[in-house]
Amino acid sequence: MKRDKLVYWVATTLVVLSLGFAGFAYFTDPAVKAGFKHLGFPDYFRAELGIAKIIGALALAIPTVPSQVKEWAYAGVGITFISAAIAHISSGDPVGMVMAPIVLFVVLVVSYRYFHKLHAVGGQLAGATH
Template sequence: MKKDNVIYWVTTAIVALMMLFSAYNYFADPNMKAGFEAMGFPDFFRIELGTAKIIGALVLLIPGIPQLLKTGAYVGFVIVFVSAFITHLALGDAFSAAVMPLVFLAILLVSFRFQQKRLATVNE
């Protein structure tokens, strides 16, 4: 059980910190704003996505949040990572840039799996 908790918290923290860092860049880095504009996205989308990343990270990190909301955050992050992978490929970015969202997706899936294991143990 202790090992499961460690794996859960480490993977969850990695994903949450990455999302918080990404959201910060969405708000503070002029290159991110320019990148969204170059892709044809309206500026409100960058702000909306950054806000959603902050909320999702907090939902994953704060104990006691209802399970339905946590599952929603996981689903949202799956969509974000898959969309980022597709976007990098469509823009012709280096494969190393395109594959990074898949690396974080794998970490997210490990977090989700160990969250489910923890819930199963609690509910027994």
């Protein structure tokens, strides 16, 4: 059980940090603004996605967030990672730009799998609600 918790929290922390840093950068980094323009997205989408990533990070990070809310957060974050990979592929960006969201998606899937594994064993996540 300790191993499962460790895997869950390591994977979740990696995703949460990625979302948090990205959400912050969407509002503060001119290179990110230029990147959105390069991908063909309107500027308001950058702000919208930044807010969504911060909310998603909080939903995944806070143990007392209800499971149903976490399910929606996992779905939304997964869609953003897949969409990012598609956007970078479509724009002809380098492999690293395409692989980063794919790797994060895999880490998200690990977090999701272990989230359910821990809940199936009687809600072993500290403070988690069902």
